[in-house]
Amino acid sequence: MSSVGFIGLGNMGLPMSINLATANDSKMDVIAFDANPTALNLAKEAGMRTASSVEEIGASNCSVIITMLPGCQAVDAVTPMLLESCDPNASTLFVDCSTVHPSTSRRWNEELKEKGHTRMDAPVSGGVKGATDGTLTFMVGCDDPATLQHAQPLLDIMGQRSIHCGTAGAGSATKLCNNLALAAQMLGICEAMNLGESLGVDPIVLAQVMNTSTAKSWSCEVNNPHPVVATDRGTGAAANRYEGGFGSKLMQKDLSLAVSAGADAGVALPVGVLSKELYHMATLHGLGDKDFGVMLQFLRGQKP
Structure with a gap:
């Protein structure tokens, strides 16, 4: 898990991505994007590479792409951009930490699966303090428990516990x-x-x-x-x-x-x-x- 993309550097996403990039035993390369230039500068100061667009994240051959977006509309806008730019011959794990309607999670889970990718909805609880301290709780929805196991090393850096709530959409x-x-x-x-x-x-x-x-x-x-x-x-x-x-x-x-x-x-x-x-x-x-x-x-x- 050498390269991780992170999209959405708001109050929650920025400290989560910083924890990933600065973990003592972490050797992963974190590449981040947000529409806010100030957030991108803070990410760069924390040692992350920064992208100029969503598509650049998709084209960066990340094994995992984490999204922390404001809601369904943003997820529906960003995910197709990633799909268009990701390598169609490589399987990418999409970890969506956004708070969205369960039907949105289920719909994108099916579409990504058809394209050869995997996805889990993993919204969080713990607030900004939990994001900063790395003590978040992840509520995970995924069809295959192996998907959670694959993402677990990343979730363990950003949070204290990850609970498999059920199939796709159950986390949401x-x-x-x-x-x-x-x-x-x-x-x-x-x-x-x-x-x-x-x-x-x-x-x-x-x-x-x-x-x-x-x-x-x-x-x-x-x-x-x-x-x-x-x-x-x-x-x-x-x-x-x-x-x-x-x-x-x-x-x-x-x-x-x-x-x-x-x-x-x-x-x-x-x-x-x-x-x-x-x-x-x-x-x-x-x-x-x-x-x-x-x-x-x-x-x-x-x-x-």
């Missing part, structure tokens, strides 16, 4: 379920923190109690939406005016995918639908690029 489905729960969880924590402070409870004390009680959660403990709590704990985007985390518009996008998948499966998601609408409203109010914990400020009618 699992990620949507996780983010559906996470979105509602964060809204609950935001409401609780807002109510507690309004009733005169010190937010630091409230968070301490919740984190040692049944409300304990990642949204309360690691990414608490209250700026005072986040600053006190030294963790969470709220300590930095909600910059650098998982954007509200991305959460809205994931919720839209989850609600769509629910409709396809005939499953009612009333909390998911309401959560989607709330994150959509926050995005319309100019908070889409802020970490989704900014919902605390949105519920208060304030801006960070």
Whole structure:
């Protein structure tokens, strides 16, 4: 596995690719591409080769190409470019870490298989901190467990655990379920923190109690939406005016995918639908690029 392509150097993709390129025992050559020149410069500073286009990645004879893209539309745009430029006589493993609809993963899995390539959907959980620290969880969907085994050395550099969730599309489905729960969880924590402070409870004390009680959660403990709590704990985007985390518009996008998948499966998601609408409203109010914990400020009618 001497050459690895990496497309998508955003908040998650850049630290993931840097971990690949700088791993102590790694001898792989990482070639990266992103439409953002600043991200490409950061990749180059980390020791990666950089490409000028998606097609250049495809033509670079990479044994593995990893994509971390904003959504279905980007995956549908990038994958054909890679197919057109990849060596038709060589089998490439495509590892898609993007959060997309399960049907998108299944469709591209079949098309790549017909062209002699292999593919796995491998969306992640752990946030920007997990991407930076190399502690992500990969939710893997692939038809053959051997595909995961082939990618495992790379996943082990970027994350702490890889879970085979089932056949193609199962990783994408699992990620949507996780983010559906996470979105509602964060809204609950935001409401609780807002109510507690309004009733005169010190937010630091409230968070301490919740984190040692049944409300304990990642949204309360690691990414608490209250700026005072986040600053006190030294963790969470709220300590930095909600910059650098998982954007509200991305959460809205994931919720839209989850609600769509629910409709396809005939499953009612009333909390998911309401959560989607709330994150959509926050995005319309100019908070889409802020970490989704900014919902605390949105519920208060304030801006960070």
